[in-house]
Amino acid sequence: MPARRPAEIAQDILDRCLHGDLWPREPFHSLIDVCLSYHGEEARAGSDALFRILVEGLADRFEPRLSEVYAEMFAEAVCRVYPEWRPETLVTRYENVRKTRRFDAKNDQIRTVFVLSRVTLGADIAITSLALDAAKRCFPSARIVLAGGPKTRDLFVSDPKVDYIPITYGRSATFRERLSVWPELRQRLSEPNSIVIDPDSRLTQLGLLPVCPDESYYLYESRAFGWDGADSLTDLMRRWLAETFDVEDASPYIAPAPQAIDPETVTVSLGVGENQAKRIADPFEETLLAGLVGRGANVLIDKGFGDEEALRAERLAARFPGVRTFQGSFAAFASVISGSRLYVGYDSAGQHAAAASGTPLVSVFAGFPCPRMFERWRPTGRGPIEIVRVDKPDPDEVLERTLAAVDRLFALR
Secondary structure, three states, X not given: OOOOOHHHHHHHHHHHHHOOOOOOHHHHHHHHHHHOOOOHHHHHHHHHHHHHHHXXXXXXXXXXXXXXXXXXXXXXXXXXXXXXXXXXXXXXXXXXXXXXXXXXXXXXXXXXXXXXXXXXXXXXXHHXXXXXXXXXXXXXXXXXXXEEOHHHHHHOOOOOOEEEEEOOOOOOOXXXXXXXXXXXXXXXXXXXXXXXXXXXXXXXXXXXXXXXXXHHEEEOOOOOOOOOOOOOHHHHHHHHHHHHHOOOOOOOOOOOOOOOOOOOEEEEEOOOOOOHHHOOOOOHHHHHHHHHHHOOOEEEEEOOOOHHHHHHHHHHHHXXXXXXXXXXXXXXXXXXXXXXXXXXXXXXXXXXXXXXXXXXXXXXXXXXXXXXXXXXXXXXXXXXXXXXXXXXXXXXXXXXXXXXXXXXXXXXX
């Protein structure tokens, strides 16, 4: 392993890219060397730094220039694993397919529409679900196929018009393991008379990896499309679908297996997906629950992902008689959210499930690296939405604003 830790190398590369410098090849190649190490611990540390710090850091700024930087860097990295490809070939193709173009064939000639998962569940609700909705309307005679993991499948399992092919992509996997899905994707998406809708999926490494003929491939490059405005990713996806497939009013939705729920329940999620910057410091969470219980709310709090989030939820629930915890798949919790009176939570997949379902929601939105990321990822849907934007995380001030938002939504009943 190099003298500097992979996380330090990745952060240095990101900082130089953000300041407008040419991306530094030597440290980047050093980072990729670690990612491709045959020592598992080294490869995992390098891969985590590559994706969590560098790739996400570039993507979260939503700037076309950084999309180009990403393509140039990542093409070189991909060709270390697949030397039969040339970086300039991948970059040239990417520059072509990232341009929005209108579908101009006859709809009834398309037998299969493949829609790629974004891998992360919140993005699959806020973005991918619109592609499914538009595909069903634009191609009523075609087979609509969602390609992704089982957790994504479960979000749409009750939709009889959506088929599924399993593609396993581990977000904690090594760089080499993540790229290993490419040959399978190319094989599974090779049906004649088919098209692929790619909502900037990690399965294709954000559109960089060819998975079908370019004329059959439609990429919504979420990092650059409409980059100079303040629209959410949901609204931008709706606009892209209108420009590409003439579907004007695509909407986010979920279709999980139904769960029984008291309609007076207030669902709460305080999970942050290992991003502690999204949390508000103690005692915010405890006082938030106290405020909800004091307003007579029947509270159900999700135990989230991982031991830390589960333990935190259990400790909070134990302080308030009548507060229950929910343990189960995210799809099951999304179903519960869809039938609840109100949803309250941090910026996470839960807010997008509420927005797509029309459930009134309060989103406590903190930890974003730039204003444009907040604008892009804010929840967008047909129901009442209150967003508590946190620029300076003062727990008392955030609590006051959050409970005021809750009161406004309670008053709508």
